[in-house]
Amino acid sequence: MMAKKLRPYIEGLAVGCVFVSITMLFQIPFYMSLIIGALAAVGGYRNSIKMDQEKAAKQAPKSTDDE
Numbered sequence: 001m002m003a004k005k006l007r008p009y010i011e012g013l014a015v016g017c018v019f020v021s022i023t024m025l026f027q028i029p030f031y032m033s034l035i036i037g038a039l040a041a042v043g044g045y046r047n048s049i050k051m052d053q054e055k056a057a058k059q060a061p062k063s064t065d066d067e
Contacts, residue, residue, distance in 0.1 A: 008048040016041025 020037035024030070 008045050008052070011048040012041040012043075012045030015044030 016037040019040035020033050023033040023036050
């Protein structure tokens with residue numbers, strides 16, 4: 001599904017945009033706002049992937065092989 005593959009990118013972009021707008025409120029230089037936003041976007045992307053993996057692990061059936 002295309003939407004499932006696009007979701008981490010969209011979430012990362014959203015987090016990055018939020019951080020850029022927040023840092024611009026503090027009147028720091030624009031290039032620093034972009035750097036902070038880019039780092040936040042990477043973090044949001046990685047967090048989205050991690051959350052999806054944890055969600056898939058919870059939904060997977062548990063095995064009862066304790067040998």
